Amino acid sequence: MTPDKNLIAAELERTRARTALLTEAVDDDELIRQHSPLMSPLVWDLAHVGNQEELWLVRDVGGRDPVRQDIDHLYDAFKHARGDRPALPLLDPAESRKYLTQVREKALDVLDRVRIDERPLVAGGFAFGMIVQHEQQHDETMLATHQLRAGGPVLSAPEPPPGNARVRGEVLVPGGPFTMGTDTDPWALDNERPAHAVDLPAFLIDAVPVTNAAYASFIDAGGYDDPRWWSSRGWAYRHEAGLTAPLHWIRDGGDWLYRRFGRVSPVRGDEPVVHVCFFEAEAYAKWAGKRLPTEAEWEKAARWDPETGRSRRYPWGDDPPGPEHANLGQRHLAPAPVGAYPAGASPLGVHQLIGDVWEWTSTVFHGYPGFKVFPYAEYSEVFFGGDYRVLRGGSFGTDAAACRGTFRNWDHPIRRQIFSGFRCVRELA
Numbered sequence: 001m002t003p004d005k006n007l008i009a010a011e012l013e014r015t016r017a018r019t020a021l022l023t024e025a026v027d028d029d030e031l032i033r034q035h036s037p038l039m040s041p042l043v044w045d046l047a048h049v050g051n052q053e054e055l056w057l058v059r060d061v062g063g064r065d066p067v068r069q070d071i072d073h074l075y076d077a078f079k080h081a082r083g084d085r086p087a088l089p090l091l092d093p094a095e096s097r098k099y100l101t102q103v104r105e106k107a108l109d110v111l112d113r114v115r116i117d118e119r120p121l122v123a124g125g126f127a128f129g130m131i132v133q134h135e136q137q138h139d140e141t142m143l144a145t146h147q148l149r150a151g152g153p154v155l156s157a158p159e160p161p162p163g164n165a166r167v168r169g170e171v172l173v174p175g176g177p178f179t180m181g182t183d184t185d186p187w188a189l190d191n192e193r194p195a196h197a198v199d200l201p202a203f204l205i206d207a208v209p210v211t212n213a214a215y216a217s218f219i220d221a222g223g224y225d226d227p228r229w230w231s232s233r234g235w236a237y238r239h240e241a242g243l244t245a246p247l248h249w250i251r252d253g254g255d256w257l258y259r260r261f262g263r264v265s266p267v268r269g270d271e272p273v274v275h276v277c278f279f280e281a282e283a284y285a286k287w288a289g290k291r292l293p294t295e296a297e298w299e300k301a302a303r304w305d306p307e308t309g310r311s312r313r314y315p316w317g318d319d320p321p322g323p324e325h326a327n328l329g330q331r332h333l334a335p336a337p338v339g340a341y342p343a344g345a346s347p348l349g350v351h352q353l354i355g356d357v358w359e360w361t362s363t364v365f366h367g368y369p370g371f372k373v374f375p376y377a378e379y380s381e382v383f384f385g386g387d388y389r390v391l392r393g394g395s396f397g398t399d400a401a402a403c404r405g406t407f408r409n410w411d412h413p414i415r416r417q418i419f420s421g422f423r424c425v426r427e428l429a
Contacts, residue, residue: 005111008128011401012111015135016104018330018399019049022142025154028093034086035149038417044075045142047091049135050100051075053107061127062110067102078378107131121375124186129401130375133187136399143330143397144417146261147248153262160327160396163270163337167208170426171350173297175202178304179311180296181368182406191380192406194370198296205293205301206423208338208351209359210284213269215276216256218284219245229287234279237414247275247416261333270337272357272421278389278413281360281422290424295363295390295408297425302346302353302393303405314405315346315353321400326355329399335421336396355398357421358391358409365390365410387412395419 250257256267303311325344335356365388388410394403
């Protein structure tokens with residue numbers, strides 16, 4: 001079926017509106033400043049999303065002349081580390097916005113004229129969907145930069161819905177095969193393909209992500225001071241980085257406070273814990289007598305329908321996420337309390353697998369059997385076999401266009417600036 005060009009255009013414009021919100025919330029000095037050595041200046045991300053749009057939609061799909069070929073090297077993420085980008089002769093905020101406007105006008109003209117039912121790059125609108133997802137991924141990165149910046153709040157959003165204290169415990173995932181990955185999702189990226197069968201033994205998985213209250217119990221029990229719970233690498237990093245609690249937690253007497261987007265408030269016990277690295281998640285799981293799920297275990301819990309035996313696109317079905325299903329798209333500026341989205345639960349009764357917090361898995365990032373690079377090796381393949389762990393499910397800062405049951409994220413096990421949490425599994429006795 002030929003995709004709806006109006007829908008593609010609307011997704012491009014909706015995404016650009018979010019980019020504008022994140023970059024217009026602060027003044028030019030804040031846009032240019034590097035708020036953390038782990039992150040680019042916001043103005044770099046701003047022009048980078050335009051440069052990627054120009055490279056793929058204007059030049060490649062459209063075959064048009066370059067808009068600003070002279071700046072390609074400045075916005076090539078593989079040529080300049082994030083810590084080096086402030087010293088580059090970057091476009092200033094006004095120039096960046098002008099550039100994005102020029103590129104978008106040409107990209108929409110290409111969309112209007114191109115046939116999107118023939119060559120693989122544009123079949124199903126893939127190239128346009130790839131650019132939507134790329135920009136949304138950078139929007140989430142910019143949101144993480146906002147969390148790291150000093151100063152008062154500049155972003156606002158309503159509170160997430162209330163939780164349900166009765167949603168707790170573990171859920172049994174029966175043993176047997178299921179279909180992992182996809183061959184049919186038109187905007188799925190190369191690392192989500194191909195679909196393939198995976199046979200797993202039965203296991204128990206937490207019904208909800210690990211909460212702040214549960215994680216505080218680990219801290220109170222001396223979890224950060226006991227090497228029994230940590231891997232050798234994790235223990236070494238815990239000392240090297242001086243880890244004592246999740247990032248942005250502040251001890252206030254016997255209580256914990258949390259600094260979130262310029263506001264300081266008490267840590268909510270029923271929220272999923274966020275801003276923990278893989279090593280912290282791994283240590284908590286061992287302390288709790290459990291372990292982190294493999295990527296395949298996470299996906300089976302999220303997608304497998306025991307009645308039909310098929311794998312759904314999302315835990316709740318194949319329909320796109322609505323506000324009743326998941327906490328996505330910066331609709332709220334925090335994870336929702338556990339149990340807040342009963343309509344988004346999987347058929348087995350596992351909650352909040354999509355949205356709220358990215359969930360660490362124990363799996364090292366690699367390609368699936370039969371993996372093929374598409375459309376460029378730098379998206380996925382160059383990261384295979386490196387020191388990366390897979391994260392699943394998206395966060396409150398992840399847009400629905402860049403999140404589904406097959407979507408794979410990855411990062412170094414030491415990273416905490418991302419909106420990362422976890423849940424645990426254990427084998428049957």
